Amino acid sequence: MRAYLDNAATTAVLPQAAEAALRAMTECYGNPSSLHPLGRQARELLQQSRGQVARAVGCAAECLIFTSGGTESINTALRAAARKNRHLGRHIVSTSVEHDAVLNTLKSLGQEGFEITLVAPGRDGSVSAEALCAALRPDTILLSVMAVNNETGAVLPAAQAAAALKRRSPAALVHVDGVQALCKQDLPLDNVDMASFSAHKIGGMKGCGALYIRRGLAITPLLFGGGQENGVRSGTEGMPQIAAFGAACEARMKTRAADAAHMRALRERLIAGARALGAHINSPENAAPHIVNLSMGRGRSEVYIRALGERGVCVSGGSACARGRASHVLLAQGLPKSNIDAALRVSLCPESTEEMIDCFLEALGQAARLF
Numbered sequence: 001m002r003a004y005l006d007n008a009a010t011t012a013v014l015p016q017a018a019e020a021a022l023r024a025m026t027e028c029y030g031n032p033s034s035l036h037p038l039g040r041q042a043r044e045l046l047q048q049s050r051g052q053v054a055r056a057v058g059c060a061a062e063c064l065i066f067t068s069g070g071t072e073s074i075n076t077a078l079r080a081a082a083r084k085n086r087h088l089g090r091h092i093v094s095t096s097v098e099h100d101a102v103l104n105t106l107k108s109l110g111q112e113g114f115e116i117t118l119v120a121p122g123r124d125g126s127v128s129a130e131a132l133c134a135a136l137r138p139d140t141i142l143l144s145v146m147a148v149n150n151e152t153g154a155v156l157p158a159a160q161a162a163a164a165l166k167r168r169s170p171a172a173l174v175h176v177d178g179v180q181a182l183c184k185q186d187l188p189l190d191n192v193d194m195a196s197f198s199a200h201k202i203g204g205m206k207g208c209g210a211l212y213i214r215r216g217l218a219i220t221p222l223l224f225g226g227g228q229e230n231g232v233r234s235g236t237e238g239m240p241q242i243a244a245f246g247a248a249c250e251a252r253m254k255t256r257a258a259d260a261a262h263m264r265a266l267r268e269r270l271i272a273g274a275r276a277l278g279a280h281i282n283s284p285e286n287a288a289p290h291i292v293n294l295s296m297g298r299g300r301s302e303v304y305i306r307a308l309g310e311r312g313v314c315v316s317g318g319s320a321c322a323r324g325r326a327s328h329v330l331l332a333q334g335l336p337k338s339n340i341d342a343a344l345r346v347s348l349c350p351e352s353t354e355e356m357i358d359c360f361l362e363a364l365g366q367a368a369r370l371f
């Protein structure tokens with residue numbers, strides 16, 4: 001493969017993470033709940049990994065539980081918050097650009113009698129703090145906002161909206177989907193009760209995530225069983241994935257500032273090159289550096305993806321979960337149909353290079369001639 005540029009869908013596992021997983025499978029393979037030496041060793045590895053992820057999140061280790069991924073963390077957080085606060089009201093605020101893990105959980109809560117308000121983005125993909133605050137009501141019991149949008153890289157004003165909600169209704173709960181922000185952006189947790197994270201977007205393994213739960217907040221679990229992870233997430237811990245998550249967080253946090261500068265420079269090169277080919281940029285100006293959404297304004301995403309793939313370039317049309325459906329994010333932005341149909345998401349990681357960007361631009365120019 002010449003240019004893997006689909007890092008918002010998933011990343012390669014970092015060598016440090018793969019080594020940590022291998023060690024968890026072949027040396028520290030005990031069950032962390034077992035009392036014998038191998039169990040103790042696994043428990044120590046579990047706590048060490050929790051510390052590594054907590055440092056990346058910016059919280060105390062005891063506030064973090066491991067889950068099977070961002071989707072499970074989000075489901076746990078939203079369902080628990082709605083259940084906890086339903087005696088206070090029935091109104092939930094979120095945005096129309098959230099990941100399906102949030103939107104579909106909210107949809108199911110809607111079917112159970114909760115009223116959901118989804119705040120739309122502007123045409124450039126950004127969501128204003130004013131619009132989010134205007135949606136809050138005295139009976140709002142939960143606010144869920146993503147930190148960084150997975151299709152456009154838009155940075156959402158989660159902190160401002162959270163502060164506004166807590167000022168008016170201290171008992172209301174705030175959840176942040178931090179999946180695309182972890183190890184990339186600061187995520188202030190001041191007014192945040194719960195935040196969701198995923199390992200496979202930062203060089204960890206698929207099938208592993210974490211949920212931050214503010215100290216003192218007791219929540220109902222999604223899964224009942226042996227009471228692991230503070231009773232919030234029963235089931236024997238997936239130690240290879242957890243160890244890899246910890247190692248990936250530690251590696252990424254060491255070079256975070258330099259990595260962000262590197263990806264910002266690549267983003268500028270990509271945007272300048274794409275504009276020179278006539279592309280429209282569907283991401284806001286001040287988006288996170290690792291995600292750029294663009295359209296040539298003609299043709300279809302799937303045809304571009306196939307043509308680019310034949311030249312060794314991997315990008316996507318939007319969220320990998322959408323599998324070819326028109327992007328709900330770009331629809332919410334109110335972009336013309338021709339831009340939505342031809343949208344491509346290019347997403348970077350610290351290992352992305354200028355050569356990969358140039359390779360993408362060359363292949364894009366050739367693919368656009370098909371239409």
Ligand code: PLP
Nearest residue numbers: 069070071099101150179180198
């Ligand atoms: N939230 C966002 C913003 C994402 O980008 C993703 C993954 O694409 C998820 C949630 C779901 O995470 P996971 O794949 O770990 O279930």
